[in-house]
Amino acid sequence: MALARRRPETKAQFDQLKAIIRRESLLTGGEFKLASGAQSSVFFDMKKTLFDPEGASLVGELILDAIAGDNVEFVGGLELGAVPIATAVCVKSVGARRPLKGFFVRKEPKGHGTNKLVDGQFRDGADVIVLEDVTTTGGSSLKAVNAVRERGAKVRKVVTIVDRLEGAEAAFAKDGIELVALFDRNDFLDH
Numbered sequence: 001m002a003l004a005r006r007r008p009e010t011k012a013q014f015d016q017l018k019a020i021i022r023r024e025s026l027l028t029g030g031e032f033k034l035a036s037g038a039q040s041s042v043f044f045d046m047k048k049t050l051f052d053p054e055g056a057s058l059v060g061e062l063i064l065d066a067i068a069g070d071n072v073e074f075v076g077g078l079e080l081g082a083v084p085i086a087t088a089v090c091v092k093s094v095g096a097r098r099p100l101k102g103f104f105v106r107k108e109p110k111g112h113g114t115n116k117l118v119d120g121q122f123r124d125g126a127d128v129i130v131l132e133d134v135t136t137t138g139g140s141s142l143k144a145v146n147a148v149r150e151r152g153a154k155v156r157k158v159v160t161i162v163d164r165l166e167g168a169e170a171a172f173a174k175d176g177i178e179l180v181a182l183f184d185r186n187d188f189l190d191h
């Protein structure tokens, strides 16, 4: 797993975002059931960071910086975590040479209205980056990857805010996808 590059210009923002995640999202000492069904005594409640004004702004800026060299048109991922992230990145891309558009993949088609699985801004066959708030097994991101690949999209990279170092990187590698993380669990925990 590659940690996103900390350039001298972005180091202060990384430090600020890390402090917000530690203050708002890091939960230790409880017993939490994870999306995979596993139990953990550590939980990153990332929505608290993503719905914090400064947290959302920093996430948008740092992810936009992390993908600056990628030639993609769309960013998005599985609901719910990817929704505020994609919005933050899109907002921060306004004024860029090529602003990014955002999509989200529903866990289930909603059964009425347009009944879309992939919603928001999306074009079949496009180059996309999948976004995630926290990666554990990587299963949730892979649902998003598979949904957009069924629509012909090309996905080479998942960008997560925190990687828990519990298998996502290897799961993505099998599908030819690189994992880039702003932080990993070692940024927040001693073990």
Ligand SMILES: O=P(O)(O)OC[C@H]1O[C@H](OP(=O)(O)OP(=O)(O)O)[C@H](O)[C@@H]1O
Binding pocket: 035, 036, 078, 079, 080, 081, 082, 132, 133, 134, 135, 136, 137, 138, 139, 140, 141, 168
């Ligand atoms: O890498 P994984 O093993 O898939 O675990 C990580 C996923 O778990 C959480 O989602 P959750 O299912 O709790 O959904 P939410 O975003 O709708 O709260 C988190 O937002 C990731 O999407």
Ligand SMILES: O=C(O)c1cc(=O)[nH]c(=O)[nH]1
Binding pocket: 033, 034, 035, 036, 042, 043, 044, 045, 046, 134, 135, 136, 137, 164
């Ligand atoms: O694996 C998960 O489900 C998970 C882990 C975590 O730290 N935070 C979260 O929201 N989900």
